[in-house]
Amino acid sequence: MRTGIYGGSFNPVHNGHIRNVQSAADELGLDRVYLVPSRISPHRSSADYASGGDRLEMLRLACADDPRLIPCDYELKREAVSYSIYTVEHFRRLLPDDELFLLVGSDMLMCFDKWYRFEDIMREVTLCASTRSGDDRAELCRKAEELGKYGKVIVTESCPIVVSSTKVRKKIAKNEDFTCYLHENVVQYIRLKKLYT
DSSP: OEEEEEEEOOTTOOHHHHHHHHHHHHHHTOSEEEEEEOSSOSSSOOTTOOOHHHHHHHHHHHHTTOTTEEEOOHHHHOSSOOOHHHHHHHHHHHOTTSEEEEEEEHHHHHTGGGSTTHHHHHHHSEEEEEOSSSSOHHHHHHHHHHHTTTSOEEEEOOOOOOOOHHHHHHHHHTTOOOGGGSOHHHHHHHHHHTTTO
16 A cells, blocks of 8 residues: 655645645555644644644544545644654554655755654655645755655645645634635534634
8 A cells, every 4th residue: 555644733724735635645646645633743833723633623524525535643642742753653563564655845845854853754754745836846856856865755746725724724813704725614613613713
């Protein structure tokens, strides 16, 4: 099996997340992709996070239309900071015969060699990055070549939907329309639970 791992805060999960994962899965021929919400991200402040349970449920709602996409609560169950190496090692133990692909955004690829134990991560997975803007491909390819001495890196040909979770939260807080950015069931869930208000 070819299995993808895609982590993030998903606060909330938006159409850009889902489209990018689906595009990568199509291009790379992935059988499934685990979407793993972080408990405590090493890259972002968690001050305005929805609860782990709410973020996981929103992921379930957003992924319901594509059986390849599987929400996973591994990092939410951990007490510690969500370093990717621990998640990668978890999936390697769980799926010893699978070919693993770690999906990251362009911003994460550009600083990947600053990640905790990044060399160990690259020994276990193929690192896959997707462009966010569509015009940064040359820069991503240069970084992929630089990281290539540690393992395999692929820059996918995705068609990004540029959405920011921060922008979505701000729109919700200001009572502005945000429905075009999210799956309709996620919109209903946010309204029902009064999240980000």
